[in-house]
Amino acid sequence: MRLRNKPWAKERIEQHPQYIVANPEQHKGNWAEVFDNNHPIHIEVGTGKGQFITEMAKANPDINYMGIEIYDSVIVAALDRLIEADLPNLRLLNVNAADLAKYFTKNDIDRVYLNFSDPWPKTRHEKRRLTYKDFLKLYEDILVDGGEIHFKTDNQGLFEYSLMSFSAYGLLLKYVSLDFHKSDYEGNIMTEYEQKFSEMGNRIYRCEVKYQN
Structure with missing residues (x-):
């Protein structure tokens, strides 16, 4: 996949920590505090522009969803979807899937x-x-x-x-x-x-x- 560089993407991500979790390692083993409930958590590894994970969160309000995407220039599109939908059961992580063990147990x-x-x-x-x-x-x-x-x-x-x-x-x-x-x-x-x-x-x-x- 050829990515179009978006030099403003990192700053936009940092402006929305309520949607793209900053310092996710701090929540390892206690993600319930992020969602403020104990609902099951489903993750999409490589969430891209977020169409799937956003629609899943809309359709299943009793499940918490997290979209994992390493590329800044891609996850900002998912961020825009989430800002528009403003779903309480969806968060995004701008991290490498190979490092999942750092953020989850x-x-x-x-x-x-x-x-x-x-x-x-x-x-x-x-x-x-x-x-x-x-x-x-x-x-x-x-x-x-x-x-x-x-x-x-x-x-x-x-x-x-x-x-x-x-x-x-x-x-x-x-x-x-x-x-x-x-x-x-x-x-x-x-x-x-x-x-x-x-x-x-x-x-x-x-x-x-x-x-x-």
């Missing part, structure tokens, strides 16, 4: 969403894929027992790799669709990429997997 998170992640197709980049075993261990260390990953992509190679990675790790495959938009699944909320790729005629792949404890 066991039982902090109930579900992880991975939507249209970078496929990193070259073999030498396998460790960067968000479904690589090291990331699966990272999610396990912050999820509740029996926590889930919900994964969507239009990349067949990444989907096949991820299914094998999930299986090898010992995750339970709860749901698998090789053509999600032709399935009978109800209540799907699309990401920006999902909408774009679907309109292009690309097949969408989706699965739900659960950690077995």
